[in-house]
Amino acid sequence: MISFLHLRTVSAGYGATRILHGLDLDVAQGEFVALLGASGCGKTTLLRTIAGFTPATAGSISVGGVDVTALSPDRRGMAMVFQSYALWPHMTVARNIGYGLKLRGRSRAEITRRVDEMLDMLGLAGLGERKPAALSGGQRQRVALGRALAIDPKILLLDEPLSNLDARIRVQLRGEIRALQQRLGITAIHVTHDREEAMAMADRIVILDGGNIVQQGSPQQVYNAPASSFVAAFMGAENSVRLSGRTETDLVTIEPGAANPASVVALAGRAPLNGPLEARFRAGGAALAATSGHTQQPAQGLQLTGTVLSVGYPGGAWRHRIAIGGEAVEVDAPQPFSAGETVRVFVPPENLFLFAASGAASPPNRHRPMAAA
């Protein structure tokens, strides 16, 4: 990949508190990167450091080969869209969109032309003379987007621009932003804590934890091959079960426990796991069966026996909360099982993520999923 935005060992923080710890990041021209992570992990700080609002205390940032580390925000060729829209309430939509151009001393004719272009492009035609207060949240965010794009930035920075909008508008606008970004071929960095939003919009997802990048890859890669228990949980594999296993040649044998018979999972070229394991899987990645009647154990994967604690219908499938030993997991099924019923949970190998349990022998950077991508 030819790096367009290039961050090398960038550190940043507030006062004596360091939030980013020598972070490296490369973004290609025209790429859409989502910065994903839990609240407080440093996503906004990273975005603001790229923009120049928060100074980098160490390291360097360059755009198209030009070092911008010491440049003020307005000289970096970037534009930012904020969660709170940050529109001027006393200005009309047209003046808000033209604001950056006016600051840059463009002629009135050029500003009018560009503002009209933005209004058309963003489906705001006819609203140019309104004030922001007379617009819906979605329309306000389109205006903010127009203001950002009007100056033709090299990089568009999006700081949770959709989180103040209701669910339907959010889904609609995220599709529009992605389509626009692809049509314009603009490089975009989008901060979000919403996994689905990041998956739907981005070419690449960068997952942050505690100011460090813990994994990056295409949405499919991070979803199907999380590199750590943290990433697996963040990508929706919230069910966690403690097991024990050992690796021989290309197979991990999961040892029998209070709730599981012995079973095997192909190693598939990953680092061997020996000793205490943490198994993770998604509610939709497992199947449920009654313990009455004969159910043959699948050749590979994990089988657990538990008791249904509760059942609900969030839509699409019945979601069961199941007690497995001292732990509880959630599993979806097309038909409901009753509370109190004893059930079997099957997790096929492709949906099962195995990691050395914390404190186990394998070093943390060797935590690897067993499931193939």
Ligand SMILES: Nc1ncnc2c1ncn2[C@@H]1O[C@H](COP(=O)(O)OP(=O)(O)OP(=O)(O)O)[C@@H](O)[C@H]1O
């Ligand atoms: N102006 C500030 N002064 C001091 N500390 C700050 C400031 N802004 C953020 N922080 C701290 O820096 C850490 C990272 O914050 P940041 O806003 O980058 O996280 P985030 O991942 O964007 O979180 P969220 O999703 O909640 O917005 C947090 O611990 C936060 O409390």
